[in-house]
Amino acid sequence: MPSKDQEFETPEIIELSGSPREIGLKHGRLLAPKIRSQIKVYEAMFAQTSNLSWTDVRSIAQEYSTTIQHLTPDLHVEMAAVAEGANLDLLDIVALNCRSEIALGLFSDGCTSLGWMRAGGDEVFLAQNWDWTRRVKGNLVMMSIEQVGKPKIWMITEAGIVGKIGFNSSSVGTNLNAIRARPTDAKKLPIHVALRLCLESETTIAAIAKLESLGGIASSAHILLADPKGPISLELSPKGDIHIPPSSKGVVCHTNHFLQNRYVDEPPWLSGSPIRLARIQELTDELASGGKKIDADVLRKRVFSDGFNAPQAICCQEDPKRPVETRSSTLFNIVMKFVAGEEPSAEVVWGRPGSGEEGGVLKMPW
Numbered sequence: 087m088p089s090k091d092q093e094f095e096t097p098e099i100i101e102l103s104g105s106p107r108e109i110g111l112k113h114g115r116l117l118a119p120k121i122r123s124q125i126k127v128y129e130a131m132f133a134q135t136s137n138l139s140w141t142d143v144r145s146i147a148q149e150y151s152t153t154i155q156h157l158t159p160d161l162h163v164e165m166a167a168v169a170e171g172a173n174l175d176l177l178d179i180v181a182l183n184c185r186s187e188i189a190l191g192l193f194s195d196g197c198t199s200l201g202w203m204r205a206g207g208d209e210v211f212l213a214q215n216w217d218w219t220r221r222v223k224g225n226l227v228m229m230s231i232e233q234v235g236k237p238k239i240w241m242i243t244e245a246g247i248v249g250k251i252g253f254n255s256s257s258v259g260t261n262l263n264a265i266r267a268r269p270t271d272a273k274k275l276p277i278h279v280a281l282r283l284c285l286e287s288e289t290t291i292a293a294i295a296k297l298e299s300l301g302g303i304a305s306s307a308h309i310l311l312a313d314p315k316g317p318i319s320l321e322l323s324p325k326g327d328i329h330i331p332p333s334s335k336g337v338v339c340h341t342n343h344f345l346q347n348r349y350v351d352e353p354p355w356l357s358g359s360p361i362r363l364a365r366i367q368e369l370t371d372e373l374a375s376g377g378k379k380i381d382a383d384v385l386r387k388r389v390f391s392d393g394f395n396a397p398q399a400i401c402c403q404e405d406p407k408r409p410v411e412t413r414s415s416t417l418f419n420i421v422m423k424f425v426a427g428e429e430p431s432a433e434v435v436w437g438r439p440g441s442g443e444e445g446g447v448l449k450m451p452w
Contacts, residue, residue, distance in 0.1 A: 096445060097436060099452055103232035110164035114171020120225040120245035121172045127221045128185055134411040136189055146188045147181040149272040154279060157300050161248055161279055168246060182246040184276040186264065187305040198362050198400045199261040199310040200370060200389065201317020203336035204380060212259040212312040213421040215390050216251060217402040217414045226417065239285045240450045242418060242434065249282025253432060256288045257424040258313045263340050267306035267352035271324035274304040281309065289313050302327065306350050308340050314426040325349035335374045339366045358398025365394050382421035382433040390419045391440025401438050
């Protein structure tokens with residue numbers, strides 16, 4: 087009998103292409119049950135963390151909908167079509183895509199990220215564990231998006247959400263780390279929209295320029311970007327951004343607190359975040375000094391399966407002391423690899439790597 091963690095070892099794969107409306111309609115039609123399940127999960131979460139009903143959430147989403155329509159009209163069309171395909175209201179889909187901003191940073195999805203340009207500069211790895219409530223695990227999908235005039239995208243996302251963690255055919259990749267800080271600004275881009283724009287870019291430089299040209303993002307967050315020229319850490323906020331280059335060893339790591347961005351008010355929240363950051367830096371330094379070949383398997387075994395300071399470890403375990411609505415664990419690990427002149431690739435493991443409960447290695451592109 088499979089364990090609860092093994093129930094969704096193999097995520098659903100969907101392939102989308104065409105115009106924004108065509109992409110959205112297929113997304114909504116194929117994933118309607120998962121999107122409805124996501125709404126139920128977040129309805130309970132908003133009630134527990136923010137004392138907001140789903141009606142309240144949709145009301146707040148209206149201002150973000152106006153912003154998205156103004157700044158990224160194609161993505162607004164796509165969201166409207168997702169809603170139509172799933173037989174839902176547009177504001178249901180906007181709310182999912184703005185859930186971080188509407189909650190004012192009270193959703194505590196963890197995550198530990200690593201960007202690494204190997205010595206010699208011929209390989210770049212972009213990797214992370216994504217930690218969130220197990221209640222969304224069955225609603226995660228592996229999605230490809232093909233659009234005229236833009237790189238093809240392969241990503242892991244929550245049903246109904248238009249941008250998240252993955253890479254494109256131009257070898258631009260994105261990781262995401264949640265940050266809890268105030269204020270938010272509904273006249274700026276929601277973070278999941280920003281991720282999609284990064285994944286539509288030809289280079290990390292172009293991705294950064296795109297976000298800046300649209301006025302930045304609505305809430306504090308960290309995006310770890312990479313392409314074959316290396317990784318760069320983006321500490322983003324509505325009040326100003328800080329970009330952190332890799333160390334002399336080519337490494338940049340991040341967890342769930344800002345390292346240098348002091349533009350916003352960020353009270354301490356996840357006590358394990360500084361500990362995870364120090365731990366992943368220590369483990370990566372050991373690998374860098376060892377001189378051995380690095381690949382996705384080595385990173386999973388030596389870094390991302392680490393249980394130091396459990397339950398708030400790199401490989402996160404549920405903490406029974408926390409409310410069930412926001413109780414987090416590692417839901418998947420992804421290791422992307424970018425090499426100039428070669429096709430980008432990634433390996434994904436569903437579940438907590440090294441736990442014995444995880445699924446097998448999944449390949450991207452599939």
